[in-house]
Amino acid sequence: MTADNHFCDLTGHASSQLQTSVFYEIKDISRGETVTFLFAEDPAIILHSLNLQLRNNLRWEVSEEPGQRWRAVIHRAEDVPPVDVLDMLKRDHKRLDAMFSQVIHLTDNGQLEVAHALMRAFSDGLRKHLLVEHDMLARAIRTPPDAQGLDPSAAMVQEHNEILNQSVMIEASFEEQDASNTSVGPLLAILAGYLSKHEQREEATLFPVWTGALNKAPEQARTALFNKVMETLRD
Template sequence: MGGILDVRALAPKDRHAGIFGAFKDLAPGDYFVLVNDHDPKPLLYQFQAEHDNEFEWWPLERGTEVWRVIIAKREAKDTHRTVTDYLQTDHRRLDAIFERFSRAVKDGRWEEASKDFREFSLGLKRHIGVEEEILFPVFEEKTGMKDSGPTFVMREEHKDIKALLDSILSGTDAKNPAAVAKGMSALTNTLGDHNMKEEQILYPESDHFLSDAERSDVIKRAQAA
């Protein structure tokens, strides 16, 4: 569980076969971290075509030379997966990374803290992008609420969250525990209330008016974000 699959040394023609073989061997609930030298989005589309609703896809790093992504086998195939389940799963995943980052800061392991926070920041900014570019427009079209509805409030809070992410990263790279602690406290307080509103109001309401096909489309587009 949690192994590394680095395919950079493999010939391009052999990579997908090796990756799908590794996925087949996973037990339900297990995962590996794929390391590649380019954007693996074509691989994602193949997973969506051949293993729809059977896998999770969570990017960890998007660089010019290295791309890392978690590929997990879901506990069970669910053809009626909800937007709530998908986005809550990402919330819990991000919470775990943030906790790992917090421990690294507490122990003074700054290199690990920097790596962990970069994963967290990339993941949370991606999550925000999924909401603002994919889910919110659908919600606004279905409800007619845009300039005064819940998505307006969420967009404003997202601005504060992204500013805090940048501030914490700067403090982490500077190995400044006081600055990091201040930013972490503000972010934790903001996210606690923000995520609760999303999970208890926005996500369930979205699922209520979306068909199974529409929910599936939102999730597939979110995976590719």
């Protein structure tokens, strides 16, 4: 085992203490470092709620071992800082996708309370992401119409409205008294498909135009935008 990989056996810990124990082990985890934990129960809920507390900064791989043991290797989500605004947005797509898959996973498992909390965090993250794309990029950079005469920025705004509407419906369905994986699950599946198509389209049509425009902008303006986007996505 290298100095960058710590090991922590929590199999003797009481269930109620697990989240706190993991928190203290990983709260100062630095770039390139991993911590391996051994649990006597499935740590899925603990890790998801801890990740909420730590602003979705963690990633992990869990494997089940013989004798009711779960091994979880935890590391930071980002080990390399972003190079520019578009890189930040692409990473934010991945981060939002990962959060949303967790919402689906938890809902499938019937853990609706944690799923709902994570859905709220996802919606917050989504709103910040859309703010950057609308107010900081689309408003400043005009995009030429495509071969069919459609403006990719206008298409993006329409898709964003659809995504927001769907996420509001999902939150409402989590709030219903008889919410279950059969009532929320289908709505999640629809948004999952829509979101990933939207992100792919955006990265293929708009991001190259934005990159071209930003490359022509004065360096000072580019740096100012970089810092503003970083701050907005981080909050």
